[in-house]
Amino acid sequence: MTFCPVCGLKFDRGNYRMLADHFVDQSRASDFRHISWLNRNVSKDLMKAEDLSVSLMTFYHISGGIGKWIITDFVRRFRGDSPHPFILAMQQYDPEVIRGYVVEHHHFLKQWIRSCSYIIAKTEFEDVQSFELENIMTELHGYGASEPSHHELLIRMGESLGLDRNFILAEKPLKQTVEAIKIWNDLAASGSWISAMAAMHSLELIANRDLSNHGARYPYFNPSILSDKMVPEEVKTFLREGYEADVSHSYTALQLVERHARNEDTEEIQYAYLRSAEAFSDYLEARLERGVMLGNK
Amino acid sequence: METNNRKGCALCDATWGEYYREIDGNRMFFCCDICADIFENMVSEVKKRTGWKNIDHVDLNGNFSLGRQCTAKSGKETFNFYFRTYSDGRMMKFEER
Numbered sequence: 471m472t473f474c475p476v477c478g479l480k481f482d483r484g485n486y487r488m489l490a491d492h493f494v495d496q497s498r499a500s501d502f503r504h505i506s507w508l509n510r511n512v513s514k515d516l517m518k519a520e521d522l523s524v525s526l527m528t529f530y531h532i533s534g535g536i537g538k539w540i541i542t543d544f545v546r547r548f549r550g551d552s553p554h555p556f557i558l559a560m561q562q563y564d565p566e567v568i569r570g571y572v573v574e575h576h577h578f579l580k581q582w583i584r585s586c587s588y589i590i591a592k593t594e595f596e597d598v599q600s601f602e603l604e605n606i607m608t609e610l611h612g613y614g615a616s617e618p619s620h621h622e623l624l625i626r627m628g629e630s631l632g633l634d635r636n637f638i639l640a641e642k643p644l645k646q647t648v649e650a651i652k653i654w655n656d657l658a659a660s661g662s663w664i665s666a667m668a669a670m671h672s673l674e675l676i677a678n679r680d681l682s683n684h685g686a687r688y689p690y691f692n693p694s695i696l697s698d699k700m701v702p703e704e705v706k707t708f709l710r711e712g713y714e715a716d717v718s719h720s721y722t723a724l725q726l727v728e729r730h731a732r733n734e735d736t737e738e739i740q741y742a743y744l745r746s747a748e749a750f751s752d753y754l755e756a757r758l759e760r761g762v763m764l765g766n767k
Numbered sequence: 768m769e770t771n772n773r774k775g776c777a778l779c780d781a782t783w784g785e786y787y788r789e790i791d792g793n794r795m796f797f798c799c800d801i802c803a804d805i806f807e808n809m810v811s812e813v814k815k816r817t818g819w820k821n822i823d824h825v826d827l828n829g830n831f832s833l834g835r836q837c838t839a840k841s842g843k844e845t846f847n848f849y850f851r852t853y854s855d856g857r858m859m860k861f862e863e864r
């Protein structure tokens with residue numbers, strides 16, 4: 471199956487011509503979501519469907535494995551020459567941005583373990599199940615008082631910047647976060663485990679230090695934050711955890727995807743990744759918006 | 768009013784889509800309603816800050832991700848500013864620079 475990366479409409483496998491026709495129809499209707507996808511991923515210039523189908527084929531072409539395809543696209547989207555504004559905001563220490571991060575990310579982590587649970591339930595592979603189990607433990611449950619979960623470290627980071635624990639736990643997510651969570655949940659609930667795995671774990675690339683070897687121009691955050699005396703210890707602890715742990719984490723997941731992917735899985739993996747990355751981009755904006763909201767209080 | 772985007776959408780220069788909106792008495796071409804919303808908000812923000820009655824020309828440089836560095840002209844006056852919106856078109860940042 472070929473999928474529209476914007477609305478999920480399905481076409482026959484490899485039928486980029488049908489997909490191109492669909493995009494051209496949506497462009498005629500001046501549909502914002504389809505047009506902005508074309509603008510940001512293919513070209514700003516109007517094309518005939520036959521030319522667009524060639525461009526789409528090029529966009530989806532994989533050389534060097536599905537993992538490499540995802541990494542390259544992710545770098546361009548978030549940490550390349552036109553980085554995501556959240557990445558730019560993290561190039562200096564800004565408590566407002568970190569506070570926004572905490573409040574919205576609480577909801578992300580709750581969905582994260584739900585998506586991982588779908589993967590465990592749907593796969594037959596024990597290496598995948600073990601990986602996801604360990605992931606859930608690290609993210610939400612932790613290993614006793616000496617190794618608190620990332621979720622706990624997140625809350626402590628918020629507390630160190632004046633947020634109340636109960637507020638973090640009770641505050642409703644912003645609209646973009648709600649919509650992103652719905653997309654992540656739908657991908658995991660209705661898609662294959664392998665596409666859900668690619669959709670979720672590709673997002674960990676955001677904090678991956680090794681991405682500079684794949685063309686990333688910006689680190690996730692300015693590493694000088696880790697040695698800044700003005701920055702609370704709890705903020706450093708949270709950022710350091712992600713900074714150090716996610717490097718191996720994220721590649722392991724993509725390696726598992728690559729190991730178990732069959733040819734017929736490729737298009738759904740690409741689709742799920744693309745939907746997830748778009749949702750993630752909106753979700754990162756919610757972190758910024760929340761920061762502004764809290765900063766004005 | 769015109770912009771440096773002569774080929775396509777007044778805001779982003781894309782030639783996909785076909786959406787027209789009247790802004791300050793000019794029928795302007797946009798690729799979609801969100802670009803028109805963003806442009807309209809930007810125009811009213813510039814007018815609010817400058818007190819201008821109308822804008823003759825806007826030069827926009829940048830993209831969605833980085834935001835846009837702009838110069839607006841009205842008669843002999845110019846106004847330099849930067850803005851970036853959320854993906855749904857609401858203003859994220861607008862500053863004179």
Ligand SMILES: [Zn+2]
Nearest residue numbers: 474476477479
């Ligand atoms: Zn579509």
Ligand SMILES: [Zn+2]
Nearest residue numbers: 776779798802
């Ligand atoms: Zn446009």
